[in-house]
Amino acid sequence: MSYNFDxxxxxxxxxxxxxxxxDDPEIIPMWVADMDFSCPPExxxxxxxxxxxxxxxxxxxxxxxxxxxxxxxxxxxxxxxPEWVTWIPGAVVGLNVSARTxxxxxxxxxxxxxxxxxxxxxxxxMERGMVKTHMKDVxxxxxxxxxxxxxxxxxxxxMFYFCNPHNPGGTVFSHExxxxxxxxxxxxxxxxCSDEIHCDLLLDEKVKHIHTAIINDYARDNSVxxxxxxxxxxxxxxPIAAAVVPNPELRAHFRRCMRGIAAHIxxxxxxxxxxxxxxxxxxxxxxxxxLKKNKQILIEGINEVEGLSLTGPEASYLAWIDCREAKxxxxxxxxxQQAKVGVHDGEWxxxxxxxxxxxxxxxxxxxxxxxxxxxxxxxxx
Ligand SMILES: Cc1ncc(COP(=O)(O)O)c(C=O)c1O
Numbered sequence: 269m270s271y272n273f274d275x276x277x278x279x280x281x282x283x284x285x286x287x288x289x290x291d292d293p294e295i296i297p298m299w300v301a302d303m304d305f306s307c308p309p310e311x312x313x314x315x316x317x318x319x320x321x322x323x324x325x326x327x328x329x330x331x332x333x334x335x336x337x338x339x340x341x342x343x344x345x346x347x348x349x350p351e352w353v354t355w356i357p358g359a360v361v362g363l364n365v366s367a368r369t370x371x372x373x374x375x376x377x378x379x380x381x382x383x384x385x386x387x388x389x390x391x392x393x394m395e396r397g398m399v400k401t402h403m404k405d406v407x408x409x410x411x412x413x414x415x416x417x418x419x420x421x422x423x424x425x426x427m428f429y430f431c432n433p434h435n436p437g438g439t440v441f442s443h444e445x446x447x448x449x450x451x452x453x454x455x456x457x458x459x460x461c462s463d464e465i466h467c468d469l470l471l472d473e474k475v476k477h478i479h480t481a482i483i484n485d486y487a488r489d490n491s492v493x494x495x496x497x498x499x500x501x502x503x504x505x506x507p508i509a510a511a512v513v514p515n516p517e518l519r520a521h522f523r524r525c526m527r528g529i530a531a532h533i534x535x536x537x538x539x540x541x542x543x544x545x546x547x548x549x550x551x552x553x554x555x556x557x558x559l560k561k562n563k564q565i566l567i568e569g570i571n572e573v574e575g576l577s578l579t580g581p582e583a584s585y586l587a588w589i590d591c592r593e594a595k596x597x598x599x600x601x602x603x604x605q606q607a608k609v610g611v612h613d614g615e616w617x618x619x620x621x622x623x624x625x626x627x628x629x630x631x632x633x634x635x636x637x638x639x640x641x642x643x644x645x646x647x648x649x
Contacts, residue, residue, distance in 0.1 A: 356511050358496075370459040493512040494509055570641070576589055
């Protein structure tokens with residue numbers, strides 16, 4: 269089957285968060301992390317069937333879904349028991365429930381910055397504290413600064429928020445990097461919330477996704493791992509994620525912490541997840557090829573612009589563009605107002621000298637955006 273990722277699909281009438289952001293209709297929205305691609309028939313047909321059934325009452329979490337997830341994870345090297353899985357209505361819910369699970373009032377989380385901002389909101393949502401460490405840009409790869417992580421560890425810190433693959437940096441962390449991080453956490457008795465929802469979108473042949481929980485016994489027994497189909501299969505409007513918690517006590521506590529707070533999961537989310545995981549493989553493969561090409565075109569186009577630099581991402585469709593050399597007060601404002609390309613402001617993630625550009629869009633739209641950026645920078649005085 270061939271899939272048409274080039275198709276331009278009008279999204280404004282669906283109340284799309286991405287497409288309603290900018291009042292100026294000239295601006296191409298390339299900010300929030302969803303893609304402008306339709307789901308394949310392999311997902312749409314079961315959804316149509318479920319809708320045609322017509323009754324949308326309370327829905328149990330289908331027990332076979334965790335087994336389907338287990339079979340998927342076997343491929344990426346993690347042998348889980350389906351019992352370990354708790355379905356939740358989105359990964360951000362998982363970040364927040366993890367904060368409640370690991371942190372008592374007065375405790376703190378540690379988060380490397382830049383980071384997808386809901387990581388930093390989660391502890392403060394429940395009046396827990398947050399210590400940020402800074403990540404390093406090493407030739408375009410965004411890396412953990414282990415020295416600052418070590419230096420800032422204290423007995424108040426009870427959880428480390430890890431995002432792998434990283435949003436916004438696009439880094440896929442190596443076994444050695446994760447092991448070093450786990451060792452620091454073990455030394456300080458710190459739990460780990462490992463958000464791995466971008467892990468099925470590897471764009472670089474040289475990298476491999478390593479689940480944090482497989483590193484060693486400490487990681488397995490002290491972690492909550494967040495996974496899900498929403499990024500891979502573009503299902504953000506049908507929220508669902510899996511929190512995988514091997515340690516039975518931690519898992520029971522996680523479930524207690526979400527009770528009455530985490531909303532029901534939509535019956536359509538379950539249908540879409542099952543269909544995506546069981547039958548979305550061919551579309552997923554084609555998507556990866558399309559994104560790889562988009563990434564290459566973007567890297568070439570951006571690096572032609574004086575003052576901009578891009579090497580990644582190793583995974584996912586979010587490019588973290590280094591604008592430091594452009595010496596602009598606000599690179600995002602410049603790109604949005606002058607180039608009419610609706611990037612995500614780097615400041616939202618913790619660094620105003622970068623912008624995040626979502627290239628999960630038809631190639632013609634990407635090429636138009638690159639041309640606009642090049643033109644706006646060439647006319648800069
Ligand atoms: C790392 C990460 N976690 C969580 C989310 C949001 O997930 P959800 O929509 O399932 O809450 C995103 C969305 O971009 C993300 O990049």
